[in-house]
Amino acid sequence: MRVGFFVTCLVDTMRPSVGFSAIKLLERAGCEVIVPPTQTCCGQPAWNSGADAHCRDLARKVIDSFLEFDYVVVPSGSCAGMIRNHYPEALKDDGAYHLRALSLAKKTYELTQFLVEVARATDFSAKYNASACYHDSCSCLREMFVRDAPRQLLANVEGLELKPLKDADVCCGFGGLFSVKYPEISERMADDKLSDAKNSEASLVIGPDLGCLLHLAGRAARRGENLKFRHIAEVLANCSQASIGEGT
Amino acid sequence: MTQDPLAFREASKKAVHDPRLKQALGRIKGHFQLARRFASSDFPDFDALRGQGAAIREHSITHLHSLLDEFEKSVTTRGGQVHWARNATEARQIVIDILKRSGARRVTKGKSMVSEEIGLNDALLAHGIVPIETDLGEYIIQLRHEPPSHIIAPAFHLNKEDVADTFRAAHSKLDPARDLSDRSALVGEARAMLRAAFEGADAGITGANFLTAREGAALIVTNEGNGDLTRLLPRTHIVVTGIEKVVPDLNAASVLLRLLTRSATGQPITSYVSVMSGPHSEEMADGPREFHVVLVDNGRTRLLGTPAQATLRCIRCAACLNHCPIYGAVGGHAYGATYPGPIGAALNPNLLGISEAHHHPNASTFCGRCAEVCPVKIPLPTIMRYWRAREYAAGLPPITYRAGLGLWAFAAKRPLLYRLGTRLASRVLKKLAKGGRIRALPMAGGWFAIRDLPEPQGKTFMEQLNSP
Numbered sequence: 158m159r160v161g162f163f164v165t166c167l168v169d170t171m172r173p174s175v176g177f178s179a180i181k182l183l184e185r186a187g188c189e190v191i192v193p194p195t196q197t198c199c200g201q202p203a204w205n206s207g208a209d210a211h212c213r214d215l216a217r218k219v220i221d222s223f224l225e226f227d228y229v230v231v232p233s234g235s236c237a238g239m240i241r242n243h244y245p246e247a248l249k250d251d252g253a254y255h256l257r258a259l260s261l262a263k264k265t266y267e268l269t270q271f272l273v274e275v276a277r278a279t280d281f282s283a284k285y286n287a288s289a290c291y292h293d294s295c296s297c298l299r300e301m302f303v304r305d306a307p308r309q310l311l312a313n314v315e316g317l318e319l320k321p322l323k324d325a326d327v328c329c330g331f332g333g334l335f336s337v338k339y340p341e342i343s344e345r346m347a348d349d350k351l352s353d354a355k356n357s358e359a360s361l362v363i364g365p366d367l368g369c370l371l372h373l374a375g376r377a378a379r380r381g382e383n384l385k386f387r388h389i390a391e392v393l394a395n396c397s398q399a400s401i402g403e404g405t
Numbered sequence: 406m407t408q409d410p411l412a413f414r415e416a417s418k419k420a421v422h423d424p425r426l427k428q429a430l431g432r433i434k435g436h437f438q439l440a441r442r443f444a445s446s447d448f449p450d451f452d453a454l455r456g457q458g459a460a461i462r463e464h465s466i467t468h469l470h471s472l473l474d475e476f477e478k479s480v481t482t483r484g485g486q487v488h489w490a491r492n493a494t495e496a497r498q499i500v501i502d503i504l505k506r507s508g509a510r511r512v513t514k515g516k517s518m519v520s521e522e523i524g525l526n527d528a529l530l531a532h533g534i535v536p537i538e539t540d541l542g543e544y545i546i547q548l549r550h551e552p553p554s555h556i557i558a559p560a561f562h563l564n565k566e567d568v569a570d571t572f573r574a575a576h577s578k579l580d581p582a583r584d585l586s587d588r589s590a591l592v593g594e595a596r597a598m599l600r601a602a603f604e605g606a607d608a609g610i611t612g613a614n615f616l617t618a619r620e621g622a623a624l625i626v627t628n629e630g631n632g633d634l635t636r637l638l639p640r641t642h643i644v645v646t647g648i649e650k651v652v653p654d655l656n657a658a659s660v661l662l663r664l665l666t667r668s669a670t671g672q673p674i675t676s677y678v679s680v681m682s683g684p685h686s687e688e689m690a691d692g693p694r695e696f697h698v699v700l701v702d703n704g705r706t707r708l709l710g711t712p713a714q715a716t717l718r719c720i721r722c723a724a725c726l727n728h729c730p731i732y733g734a735v736g737g738h739a740y741g742a743t744y745p746g747p748i749g750a751a752l753n754p755n756l757l758g759i760s761e762a763h764h765h766p767n768a769s770t771f772c773g774r775c776a777e778v779c780p781v782k783i784p785l786p787t788i789m790r791y792w793r794a795r796e797y798a799a800g801l802p803p804i805t806y807r808a809g810l811g812l813w814a815f816a817a818k819r820p821l822l823y824r825l826g827t828r829l830a831s832r833v834l835k836k837l838a839k840g841g842r843i844r845a846l847p848m849a850g851g852w853f854a855i856r857d858l859p860e861p862q863g864k865t866f867m868e869q870l871n872s873p
Contacts, residue, residue, distance in 0.1 A: 164866050166817075170827045171859070173866035192870060197817040203810060205771065206802070207793030211814035218818060246787075299773035328730045332770025337851025339414065339768055344855035345421045345734040346770075375856035378842045386859075402859030404841025 158276070160188040161226035163219070163240075165233045166198040167367045168388075172401065175367060178394035179232045179268050186276035188230075193222040199236045204243055205333055213251065216244045220257045228275065229265040232390050233366045234297025235333075237267040242300055267297055268390060269365060273306035280313040283393050287385075290322035290359035292350065292373075294366035298326055307365055307389055314392060320357040324349075331372040347376040354384060361385045361400075363392055374402040408552060409741040410757060413764035416739035426736050429562050437727035440671025441778065448667065458664045459782040461657045462718035465649075466709070472618040472651045473700065479621025483683030485696035493523035496701045500525060500610070500643055501532050503697055507641045509534060509607035515625060515632040516540035517612030518556055518721060519646050519701055521743045522756070525610070536610070537602040539631040541595055548575040554737030556723040556744065557669050562736050565591060599631070609635035609693070611681075613646040614720065615661060616698070619654035622682040623698060626666060626675040633679055642693035644681065648700045649717040655680075661720055664780035668722040704755050712791045716751045718781040723748075725775035725785060731768050740765060747775035747785045754792040760801055766792035828868055831861045 160183055164176045183190045200215030219240065223229045231237040244258040272278050291311060297303045311319055330336065330346025350373060354362050360383075364370045367388055374386040386401040409416075420426055445451040465472060477487040488503075490496035504512065512529065514520065514536050526536045526547070538547040542560035546553055548571050553559030560568070569585035572594055585591055611632055613623035623644045625632045636642045652658050666672045685692035708714050726732045726746030737745035742762065744752045750769060753762035766789035775785040796802060816823045837843050838860035845853045852858065864872075 166827075169866040170831050171861045173862055173864065173869050176866040177869075192867075194867070194871075195820045197820055197823045200817070203814055205790065205793070206806075206810055207790065207795070207797035208807075208810055208814070209794050209797075211810065214818055215814065295770065295772035295774075299777060326774075328770050328772035328774070330730070330770065332772070335768075335770045337849070339417065339731075340851050340854040340856075341418045341421050342731055342734050342768065346730050347856070371859055372856065374859045375842070375852075378857040378859065379855065398862065399841070402841045402857070404838070404860055 158188045159227045160190050161223045161229045162190050162192045163196060163199070163223065163229055163231045163236065164192065165231060165236045165367065167371065168232060171371060172367055172388070174396050174398040175232055175388040175390050178388070178390040178396045179230070181394045182268070182272060182278075182281060182390060183230060183276070185281060186272055186278035188276060191226065195222045199239045201236060201239045202333060204239065204247060209247060212247050216247055216258065217254055220244070220254060220261050224257055224261055227264065228271065229261065230268055230271045231265065232268045232388065233368070234267045234294050234301045234303060235366055235368065237265055238296040238300030240265045267301045267303050267365065269306040269310055270301060270303045273309055279309050281310075281393050283314040283395050284316050285314050285392050285395075286316035287361045288318040288320055288359050289361040289363050289392075290320045290354055290357040291325065291389075292322060292329060292354070292362055292364045292369065293325050294364055294369045295328050297365045303365070310393055311363065311389070317392070320359045322357045322359070323353045329369045329373055331369045333368065336372055343372070344376065347373055348380075351377055351380070351382055351384065355382070359384075361387060363387055363389050365389050370401055378402050408743075410753065410762045410764060412741055413739060413768065416741060417735040417768070420735040420739045425564060425567070426562055429564050430733055430736055432561075433727055433733055437671070437723075441668055441724060441727070442671075444667035444671040444673065447673075448663070451667070454660070454664055455780055455782055457660055458720075458780050459718065461652060461660060462720070462781045463715070465652045465657075466714065466717040469648060469651065469706075469709070472653060473648060475618040476616055476621055476651050479619065480683065480696075480698055481621075483621055484686065485621065485683045485698060488697060488699045490699055490701045490703070492703050493701075496523045496645065496699055496703065497525055497528040499699050500645060501528060501534070503641065503643055503695075504529070504534055504608055505532070507608060507695065509639075509641060511602070511606050512536050512608045512610055513539050513602055513606040513635045513639065514543070515609070515611035515627065515635045516543050516559065517610070517645055518553070518743065519612055520610065521553060522703065523645070523701060525645065537599075537606070539599050539602065539635055540627070541592065541629060541631075544595055544599065545571055548572075552738070552743065554745065555726060556721050556746075556748070558723070562738060603634045603638055606635075606639045608641040608643065609637075609639045610643045610645060611636055613644050613650050613698075614665065615658040616646065616651040617653070617655050617658050618651055620682055622655065622680050624658055624662070625679050625681070626662070626677065627679070628670070628676045630677050633677060636679065636681055637692055640693060641695040642681070642684075642697070644698045645701065646698070647705055648702055649705050649719075665720050665722050668724040668778065668780040708755055713751060713755065713788045715783045716748075716755070716788055718783050719748055719752075720781060721748075722780055724778040724780065728774040728778045730770070730772060730774070747789070748783075750792070751783070751785055751788040754795070759792060759796050759799065763796050763801060766790070766796075824865070824867055827865045831863060831865050834858070834861045835863045
């Protein structure tokens with residue numbers, strides 16, 4: 158299987174270890190992983206701002222970079238959801254690209270979904286000694302319909318005790334540019350999520366989307382909360398880097 | 406209380422820090438979310454029912470013209486009268502004319518969001534007609550001179566202590582030392598007050614949950630029975646509702662009823678379902694002498710044929726409000742408009758104009774819970790995004806925002822330039838970080854207002870990938 162890996166702009170700039178962890182997992186699952194060098198951002202900030210022309214330009218670029226692969230795998234439900242659900246919508250009046258968008262949409266997967274549903278790999282002999290909770294990021298859950306895959310993968314991590322998180326399906330308050338447009342509402346939502354995480358008696362919050370994790374870790378740091386945050390790919394790939402916001 | 410949708414940001418700031426409001430909104434989960442969850446999982450295939458409901462509503466709004474014609478004929482045949490209002494002004498005038506002709510001075514009202522939408526109560530008062538809201542929640546907020554904060558629970562923002570204070574202030578002739586500490590005392594007092602209002606009313610005004618074209622009937626659901634007393638006791642009954650409420654027949658309405666009550670309050674059926682199909686006749690012992698239906702457009706037809714058309718499917722169950730984390734944090738009043746929450750975000754840009762209501766579709770993380778629970782499958786985030794696109798196309802977002810987005814897009818379309826930018830950004834951010842985080846940056850006040858930025862790892866992914 159030739160897999161085109163879409164690293165996402167946040168992972169590229171803020172946390173490359175998520176990308177390298179994901180590649181390690183994909184290779185262990187038997188995939189040939191290629192990282193097209195022409196990729197930048199999926200265009201979601203433009204789409205969600207209603208800047209449709211900018212979004213269409215970026216969508217065409219992503220389509221050109223990724224159409225040749227058997228699959229496209231993304232370590233983020235929201236960027237994967239953008240490609241799968243919104244590219245065809247954004248390009249509906251662009252004949253040739255609309256068809257390409259539909260064909261790309263069909264082969265685009267969120268990382269954990271791909272590992273479990275396509276590559277059929279659920280055990281990566283990972284070890285992580287911690288009690289953790291898993292936060293379903295909204296796009297993963299409601300745009301990509303990923304609920305069981307990450308839990309199945311985490312169940313096979315030795316030493317990891319997964320605690321049930323109350324309201325795991327409720328938004329953490331990130332929402333891309335929402336987080337900077339309405340910080341006070343975002344704050345309340347983050348605080349509710351952090352309280353639920355603490356009440357679950359977990360010391361580690363695991364998530365599938367770096368955006369949500371940067372927002373939650375940033376809020377926890379501001380409040381002085383003693384919680385750690387990691388992307389699921391890092392946990393599954395035994396990544397040795399410090400957790401998000403822990404410093405080096 | 407003035408309504409100002411442009412003040413959303415300020416109002417939401419206040420709302421999230423209001424402990425009493427937080428306590429009141431905290432009841433959403435137990436009150437509405439759980440009830441809906443149980444009711445929908447008890448039903449054999451609720452999702453299939455949603456599909457059916459969506460199809461009925463989609464059919465209805467794409468056949469509005471013929472269904473409304475049929476509805477008018479059916480109502481007229483039964484001796485009722487149908488009035489058409491293009492906008493809020495016409496709707497108010499029609500109601501006032503009917504009431505003046507019949508000499509009505511005191512009017513009881515059932516809960517109606519359309520009457521809020523068109524500002525009916527103030528108009529009635531200005532013409533010397535006294536409206537008395539008879540739904541308990543509406544009655545409470547009428548005493549407080551507040552608009553509803555929720556589509557089906559207008560006083561949801563209040564705690565029972567707030568209601569006790571309101572009653573003490575409004576019912577000043579009663580013993581000030583009376584005990585109002587429990588809910589039944591409050592309900593009892595309201596009931597006694599409302600009985601007198603029902604007995605003295607010259608006319609009754611209700612909304613409608615559905616209009617059925619074949620039978621010429623208007624349906625309302627209530628749990629308090631106030632709807633029946635409002636429509637049956639007075640001489641004149643006026644139904645004021647939106648044109649989109651029409652469905653083909655009672656069979657279609659019965660499917661939607663199953664969805665409505667389960668999605669709204671989690672009940673398999675409400676205590677009362679009233680089918681109102683015309684004035685008193687020879688065969689009927691009682692009922693109003695006059696039966697009027699005022700059909701209000703007020704911008705609804707403008708949505709037909711647009712990407713926001715599905716908004717017209719809405720059956721006003723409020724499930725989207727009840728599952729919205731934004732509504733749950735700020736409550737209804739912060740929106741400064743009749744319709745709050747996700748459905749408000751879809752309706753208000755059309756009702757009020759996008760420049761007036763621009764906050765509403767923007768105040769969403771697109772978490773998608775609203776669309777997930779909507780009984781008629783309205784793609785609410787898609788519609789909110791459509792309004793954002795309209796806003797952007799009209800050049801309404803601040804110039805700094807558009808320029809920033811333009812600059813970012815310019816770079817993102819040029820991978821080499823983009824790589825330079827991200828390398829620079831990750832290095833600078835890394836340098837600025839202390840103890841794993843950055844506490845502030847210029848021109849990023851929105852982010853740093855409430856949170857730090859975790860330190861980046863240093864070299865970008867692409868840089869590390871290509872270095873040996």
